[in-house]
Amino acid sequence: MIRKVSQHVNQNEGLIFEKSSPGKKAYKLPPLDVPEVDPEQILGEYAREDLGLMPEVSEIEIIRHFTRLSTWNYAIDLGMYPLGSCTMKYNARVNEFVARLEGIGNAHPYQPEKISQGALRIIKLLQECLCEITGMDAITLQPAAGAHGEFTGILLIRAHHEAKGNPRKKIVIPDSAHGTNPATAAICGYEIINLKSNAEGMVDVSLLASLVDDTVAGMMLTNPSTIGVFEKDIHRIADVLHEKGALLYMDGANMNALVGKTRPGDFGVDVMHLNLHKTFSTPHGGGGPGSGPVACKRFLEPFLPTPVLTTRKDGLLGFEYNRPQSIGRVRAFYGNFGMFVRALAYIFANGPDGLRQTTEDAVLNANYIRKKLDGIYELPYKTGSMHEVVFSDHLQTQNGVKTGDIAKRLIDYGFHPYTTSFPLIVPGALMIEPTESESKEELDLFIDAMKSIAREVQEDPQLVVGAPHDTRVARMDETSAARRPVLRWKPEAKREAAAVPKPELVTT
Amino acid sequence: MIRKVSQHVNQNEGLIFEKSSPGKKAYKLPPLDVPEVDPEQILGEYAREDLGLMPEVSEIEIIRHFTRLSTWNYAIDLGMYPLGSCTMKYNARVNEFVARLEGIGNAHPYQPEKISQGALRIIKLLQECLCEITGMDAITLQPAAGAHGEFTGILLIRAHHEAKGNPRKKIVIPDSAHGTNPATAAICGYEIINLKSNAEGMVDVSLLASLVDDTVAGMMLTNPSTIGVFEKDIHRIADVLHEKGALLYMDGANMNALVGKTRPGDFGVDVMHLNLHKTFSTPHGGGGPGSGPVACKRFLEPFLPTPVLTTRKDGLLGFEYNRPQSIGRVRAFYGNFGMFVRALAYIFANGPDGLRQTTEDAVLNANYIRKKLDGIYELPYKTGSMHEVVFSDHLQTQNGVKTGDIAKRLIDYGFHPYTTSFPLIVPGALMIEPTESESKEELDLFIDAMKSIAREVQEDPQLVVGAPHDTRVARMDETSAARRPVLRWKPEAKREAAAVPKPELVTT
Amino acid sequence: MRYLPKSPADRELMLSEIGVASIDEFFQAIPGEYRLDRDLNVPRQMAESEIIDYFRQRSDENAAGYAVFLGAGAYHHYRPVIIDALAQRGEFLTSYTPYQAEISQGTLQTIFEFQTMICELTGMEIANASMYDGSTGAAEAILMAMRVTGREHSVIARSVHPEYREVIHTYLHHRGMPMHFVAYEEQSGEINLDELDRAITSETACVLIQSPNFFGSIEDVAAIADIAHRKGALFVVSIAEALSLGIVKPPAEADIVSLEAQSFGVPLGFGGPYDGVLAAKEKYVRQMPGRLVGETKDKNGKRGYVLTLSTREQHIRREKATSNICTNQALVALMSTIYMDVYGREGLKELATQNLAKAHYAATQFAKKARVLFPNAKRFNEFVVQTKDDPHAMNDRLLEKKIIGGFPLRKFYPELGNASLWCCTEMNTREQIEAVAQAVQA
Amino acid sequence: MRYLPKSPADRELMLSEIGVASIDEFFQAIPGEYRLDRDLNVPRQMAESEIIDYFRQRSDENAAGYAVFLGAGAYHHYRPVIIDALAQRGEFLTSYTPYQAEISQGTLQTIFEFQTMICELTGMEIANASMYDGSTGAAEAILMAMRVTGREHSVIARSVHPEYREVIHTYLHHRGMPMHFVAYEEQSGEINLDELDRAITSETACVLIQSPNFFGSIEDVAAIADIAHRKGALFVVSIAEALSLGIVKPPAEADIVSLEAQSFGVPLGFGGPYDGVLAAKEKYVRQMPGRLVGETKDKNGKRGYVLTLSTREQHIRREKATSNICTNQALVALMSTIYMDVYGREGLKELATQNLAKAHYAATQFAKKARVLFPNAKRFNEFVVQTKDDPHAMNDRLLEKKIIGGFPLRKFYPELGNASLWCCTEMNTREQIEAVAQAVQA
């Protein structure tokens, strides 16, 4: 029985271009207070004549356009978002409020330091908090997301080796790793050694030991692993690497399982990134922005990107640009400052007690789901879960139903799907991370939904395979989307010329 | 064919009380910086022990609660709201922004005048603009809504007569009037003379003349009338009244048809109210707040509620309280100031040209609908429409379908219903006011929907009578709601004791 | 015009579909001599940035960043940010009165929750969806009592907010409904019970008091109820500082409670919009003014909410309605609902206790240098201080320190001389309190 | 903890259902010596009002209310209020990457519209869903050109934003991919075409320029394209001031355009989050980094949108992906989309023309007292001024007048001496401009 949602009328809406008509306006400029100019005269041949198909609409049409569109989305604000590895937790509104305070939201990155002390103090305090939370010595907030943090971190490792005369050649990455890990190692110019997980889905330390030699620059490890399990041999892993001069990089995507309970800096990690848009609650915003600070041990500090924050002799904060060993900048300006503000507000709202309780609740929620669904869905690895639990669709494939189908059926039950097809070491994975933000009530509804779907798989598998049934659009034809990509709107005429099939009007 | 909406999953949500559990919190107070006190000691027997069933929930649950609830509502931001007499126009977001500026949103009503000059200047400029727009001489912004404005206006009339020695006994009100008109006259202590409309639905001037004598204090007239027609004999009506010393009150609910095109002060009105939440775009907010300024001719000014705005000798603005002839206050403080800010912002955004164009577009939209639906629905009065058009369900009742059913069916078509069962002079009225805020595209969808429903009435009347079909709840049992009113939540136990049937869980 | 979704071509097309040559044809019904053939003399059309500039300038001319010690019917409390985040959702902000239940359940359920919480807090059995504010609510409560009792006199404490009393006067006097005002006790500021007893007659429809009253003194509700009820009058309690209900016993002995809920998450906003609401004993429901939301089921048995008992209202009953009220304060009531959810059962108490502690501390500090009146009173967060100086002069001095002092009482209570009414909420820091207490001395 | 929706009883119940005695059992996997048995040393839990106070203090320590003449890659434009009103809706703010198309059509259609408008404005055929910012976008554009051409050298104008060049350097140098920097013309600030021609070899993957470049000079895109293409190199144009596209011809001759769209409704925000995006010729789509949204139909034939061509991306292709980018700048791109809708076809042009007029007026005013460099340049809204004074000293003086002066160039272009880069947008009033021009003289 579907208990969490009903069906309701939901507004259709075409593309904004389909509402455009010459002369409609959503703006008015103040009168120009300097002499008018003739663009043709000033710009000559560089003057632009017209702006093509840019829309002309009124303000109310824009309000309705995006309000209607928004109602087609699922969101944390609407319900549980059990996306494993994504840490879809509550995004507090006070964070949005403080990020928009005039002096914070409107500060120019190049305004003189003496009138930027507020911003710099925010950066400083956040850096200190994050170093404390990770147990690291130094940090850069410049990276714009997790993958960008990985890039920065691996370049730090590279710079470290290079300073010793040889950047080395390889990075070890477990087969359970997120796609960004190998992609990052590759763009940093490293060969990837794919490390097969052991029977528990964890790092096979002896296999690792056999692979690490002095061509290995380091290892990228996610801890807790992507199956949600703490690498209990973590220090042995670090030792194996360190013995050969290789470094341990930790992908901090799963820090929500650790904050306030243990610190990577204490268990042997040399460098790591954090995802402020996961652990520290900055909103995902439909795909971004994020922020991926990179924290490291003291010996890597000289290599951090420029600029780094410094306290000047007069006590004022400022940026230090003269860093001869730095890997250089990874981004213009100082990173996604707006996310720093939100993350710091999150830390304030929690305090040490709240941060610890948050971690405990995240872990409690995952284990509650695990307990209730174990047996109904197969648990491929039995080791204790931290903040997420990974099932497989093994029991369901017997009826021809795959993890992706179950995920789609969850939509009819009023939930966003869990993560599918990751990690790769679990064929047909159902990767579930509830986060601390879910009440028992919401978890029980989720568990009921999952049980109910499991029953449907046995009684009426086609119902599940054809899902979702209750959404405004059904499953999309992804194949033809990729085969004949239509990546932008064109007016009917142009479209037909391009032999793209005519879309229905007003139906989306 | 329903083109404007689809069905989509929509979250259920129980009552907030059903989520409560002792120890959950959505707040934290700063540490107390003065000595703690023991309430029992300070308040003695007046100390309260506990707060009964007040909820205990967390912040994310509140965010989800209201986000989910909000998705069950229709709104201007989602689409056309053709409620006749209600003027559901676009509520610009800049109005909300300026109303929340620190010095405006957070001003205490009793803070000294010298640090309230900003607020007072806003009041002054709005008063001037509204006097100019209505063609009146003086104004009070104190009334909190239209009905409150009527109350104020009728008391002005009463005070005028009283100053002449006799408050008189009766108020003439056309049978087409809004319910607040007779209700207001009654609470002001007047008898109501119900004026039957003539064959065109307008004031029957000779009938009026026969009714007005020196016991009549005045007449309440809506112009354009509630059937959307301008009283072309307006000045004769005024003359008939004035001859007997009676005054003409205008219900300004329909000013959206007149702004910038004609002024009540010019055509004989003595006193009138405006609805800032209609004509001047302040949001309806699910029922309020509103603001109902009352504008009048010079001779009524001495009677305006206290305080009135005044310019002091030093040029500063202030409130004048010493007004011996005043009817007295109608509300604490100065009225719904926040609405003044929004209304003034609306006037700024339009300017004289925009205000005129707004009126023209409102009238254009109504006439477009009239033209397209005339014949499909019966037009009981043929006189030219201004900003709204009133049809009747005469053609549809032959198939057993009433205006209320058509209205409900519109919901399935993605529209809010028009106004039904008003004005009383049109049995089975369909009262449609599109306002200027609708694009041709949206109007065409509405017209199509209305035509399609008319066809359904012929082909499958039960479909219409049973509507809506596509909403999360179907038609409500209003009868038993009124027969055994349940006006507050009680926990299961208490409820059962009260023999109220147990509601389903989690189904709303 | 940026709010108008039409291009010139759209307008042309529509005119031609209608079959008229020009928009002017629709305005022919307006007699020529009244047609406006000039621009309105209002400010020219402004850019959005200009509108914001204008209001920013006005905002800057107003006080901002001052410490506020004013209460007197409008209270400075912290407003959690989620209130605006949620109330600003277009689905709440831009929806109409929820007459169409199938597409208004969001607003309806919210009001039902509001009604429930108002009942819990006030100790009443039913509550309506809102009134304009506390002053008009008090007036309507008296009218309601008159309908219930069929009597036309009312007895009102002088310690009720003076502006509320003025509004009540406006509502009653033109209909010749007599009002009797009862004095307060010198030592407590509470209503004089003997005088009250004497004022009530067999024609008294109701007794209206405010508690905490305008001086901040908590009235002996139970005792007053007794006196009123003994003579068959109803008992109406007006509450201007809703937060007091977090720690002060609810007036359960009342028949009607008129509450101003501005303290619950509503911005000071220079006096409005605020959030009145009436609560009462269930048996009086048919005389209740304003909208009521009730629980019911849809035709499939699903729980839902509707506006109900509307035969009390003007749109059905016209001149026989319980009130002429139509538009109310729905969005503001939503804000209060969110506020009550945020603080809830424990938080309102904790917050009220903080207010108690702040005011208690402040009164103690003031007492060192000035006279705190009404020594026998039990108080929540307001108290009256008598100073040597004229309070206006004192307040002028305080303004220079960015402090807005108490409300001078002489205008309404000349007998109190240099007295003013001070309020301390959780927003007043110890530092501010001490600075102010210091200034009183000087 | 107010963000945690659990009561102590809930926790107990859940633990007992799981069958463990205490939460600690789940943390047993962490070796004892690494378990943290103390509180983290971070600030104590704060009330919401305290959080706001903290940030308000920081905000006040920063500049506010200053006239800003800084551009240099971050532009001060007016942001219509509906941007935040809409982007703050929880359904946009708190949703994930739209992998689940059936419940993400809102985000997907928005991105599709964004992609379309970026194409229209840049003159390209395809655009992606966003990149981190203009600097990383430029670096990724070069890597993309390398994948397309199979070449590894790049030629970069020295008039590209210096911080963009630093980022490009970080992305390329550790992999030993050579970069050649080409000087600018003294009279125009534009890239030296002869030197450019010489710098390009058969190993050159691409030429990267910025236009308007860091000095505000508009480059001769067509001429550069010719030179690049003649040697089989791709041509990449980086644009830091997106609004220039309202009045400056789009770089239709480019193969890839890397745009920083911050000017389109994104707050200055001390440097981020901003809004990079890559646009390109359609034939290069398979080498495009980042997400792409495409139009398709659902199984009932209804139009809809999906993330597509994801075999380019890291989650499918891992080490063979076109980039490691995963999280992008979706919400910021939404803001830009709303911005582009508000101004649209006419407004962007009108607004850009206002910028042109302001900068032109300012340059004329400056020219009276100082040297405006690069006299032969065509400019949009930035220009370089050489003063007698050290610009830092001048800016210090201006700060006292609440004016933030131009960006001193010596750090990146020592050869320009006391030059600084000034920007005038619609936000700079004539009064400000005149005040500033006056100060230059002094």
Ligand SMILES: Cc1ncc(COP(=O)(O)O)c(C=O)c1O
């Ligand atoms: C384990 C892991 N690593 C890395 C990333 C990449 O982080 P981002 O998306 O912030 O670039 C993710 C994000 O989903 C992840 O789950």
Ligand SMILES: Cc1ncc(COP(=O)(O)O)c(C=O)c1O
């Ligand atoms: C014609 C007319 N008069 C009066 C009113 C009452 O105005 P308010 O609801 O603001 O009290 C209305 C409101 O619907 C109306 O339409």
